[in-house]
Amino acid sequence: MITKLPFPSQLALFGLIGLAIAANSPRPVVAAENPPMTEVARPSGSGGYTFSSNLAIGGPNAPDEAQFFEKLGRVAVDADAAGNIYVLDNGNLRIQVFDPSGKFLRGFGREGEGPGEFKMPTCLSVNAKGEIALYDMMNQRVSVLDSTGKLLRDEIMERPVRDLFLQDNGGLVLAYGGPLAPKFEALDRSGKSVWKFGGEAPNPDRAERVLEFNIGGAAGSLGVVGGTTYAASDQIYGIHKIEGGRVTAGFRRPFERQAMPTMADLARERRGQDDGAEEEGSGPRVVMITREESGDGNVSTSVRAGEAGEHAIELNGADIANLMPKFQADLTGLLVFPDGRIWAMTSEKEGDKVVTDEWSGGGEYRRRFTLDDTYDSYEIGADGRLYGVAHDKDDFPIVHRIELKPEG
Numbered sequence: 001m002i003t004k005l006p007f008p009s010q011l012a013l014f015g016l017i018g019l020a021i022a023a024n025s026p027r028p029v030v031a032a033e034n035p036p037m038t039e040v041a042r043p044s045g046s047g048g049y050t051f052s053s054n055l056a057i058g059g060p061n062a063p064d065e066a067q068f069f070e071k072l073g074r075v076a077v078d079a080d081a082a083g084n085i086y087v088l089d090n091g092n093l094r095i096q097v098f099d100p101s102g103k104f105l106r107g108f109g110r111e112g113e114g115p116g117e118f119k120m121p122t123c124l125s126v127n128a129k130g131e132i133a134l135y136d137m138m139n140q141r142v143s144v145l146d147s148t149g150k151l152l153r154d155e156i157m158e159r160p161v162r163d164l165f166l167q168d169n170g171g172l173v174l175a176y177g178g179p180l181a182p183k184f185e186a187l188d189r190s191g192k193s194v195w196k197f198g199g200e201a202p203n204p205d206r207a208e209r210v211l212e213f214n215i216g217g218a219a220g221s222l223g224v225v226g227g228t229t230y231a232a233s234d235q236i237y238g239i240h241k242i243e244g245g246r247v248t249a250g251f252r253r254p255f256e257r258q259a260m261p262t263m264a265d266l267a268r269e270r271r272g273q274d275d276g277a278e279e280e281g282s283g284p285r286v287v288m289i290t291r292e293e294s295g296d297g298n299v300s301t302s303v304r305a306g307e308a309g310e311h312a313i314e315l316n317g318a319d320i321a322n323l324m325p326k327f328q329a330d331l332t333g334l335l336v337f338p339d340g341r342i343w344a345m346t347s348e349k350e351g352d353k354v355v356t357d358e359w360s361g362g363g364e365y366r367r368r369f370t371l372d373d374t375y376d377s378y379e380i381g382a383d384g385r386l387y388g389v390a391h392d393k394d395d396f397p398i399v400h401r402i403e404l405k406p407e408g
Helices: 263-271 317-323
Strands: 010-012 049-058 076-079 085-089 094-098 104-108 121-126 132-136 141-145 151-156 161-166 172-176 183-187 193-198 212-214 222-225 228-232 239-243 246-252 286-293 298-305 312-315 331-336 342-350 353-359 365-371 377-380 386-391 397-406
Touching: 076 121, 076 377, 076 386, 085 121, 085 397, 121 161, 132 161, 141 161, 141 172, 161 222, 172 222, 183 228, 193 239, 222 331, 228 331, 331 377
Parallel strands: none
Antiparallel strands: 010 212, 049 397, 076 085, 085 094, 094 104, 121 132, 132 141, 141 151, 161 172, 172 183, 183 193, 222 228, 228 239, 239 246, 286 298, 286 312, 331 342, 342 353, 353 365, 377 386, 386 397
């Protein structure tokens, strides 16, 4: 089971090339490229929230339909307006649907490269009616299904999709990833572009990346309330408010880019050592062993930790760090509540707790608080409730419906 990886939450995947969309539709509205951005230094209030789970689905003792498996990513969760819970079980290539009490209703999905089939599904969004949109990274495809799994439409995307939101009218709002500047786009239910914002110009912060795929962000990067879209990029702290295809406001607080932890930093953290306790290039060894088998010319390669074996290639912590992208996200997620509250989850931490800012839809910086690491990711369902995915000590994914109680 692949769940929590000992690397930063944003990893690069190389060699995946998206197919461009050939479109002859009318020219869409292009939102302002330089929207006003208001900077607010301090919150107007204080206090945070207490979290409590009132429903849990999954775990080692759950029935087969609630045994979720993760493959290069995380289980995703969302809900329709009736409170039915939809779980994207990405390792088992299926969507499982449960009623508000946690009773299993139905499941669907199959492996493949054709329309409505999955290879590596990542993003999930469910609208009030129970229609489902998901993005499959390996197929570079967005599929829209009805609540029973019947394919309504699908489309090969021009760029990798970092987040998506399925509106009640069937329209989609998309946040694209990749090495170019952040790009957001709204499509109507026929797939025609309604508006676009950002994109195109290469971003120097992503110069070392060919393509990025968010496998560990705390939440998505956009939210829609009514006809208003709130969009954020992981590349720079800032929230844009888009109404009618136009950016009408932007807000941020002063934010210092967080340093990317090195492998040596992670090793020290695990052992509880201080900064001077480990020499450059030391630490755990990863050993790749290549040997010829059976004398027939076939060669096998394995990787293990420990002493070097025959024909071994060794990579130490510093070597691995040099292979990793040097980019650290400013924002790891954005949650938009139906009442207009916006949570901006940052890469800044206080111990194991993630520093999170709460904004109003109008740009008031309301409070700054911390989230502990009980839940690895969050989503606001179409029922207006908060959902999260946690992992037990054996890394079994467990989906929770969460009650919030304000503090202070």
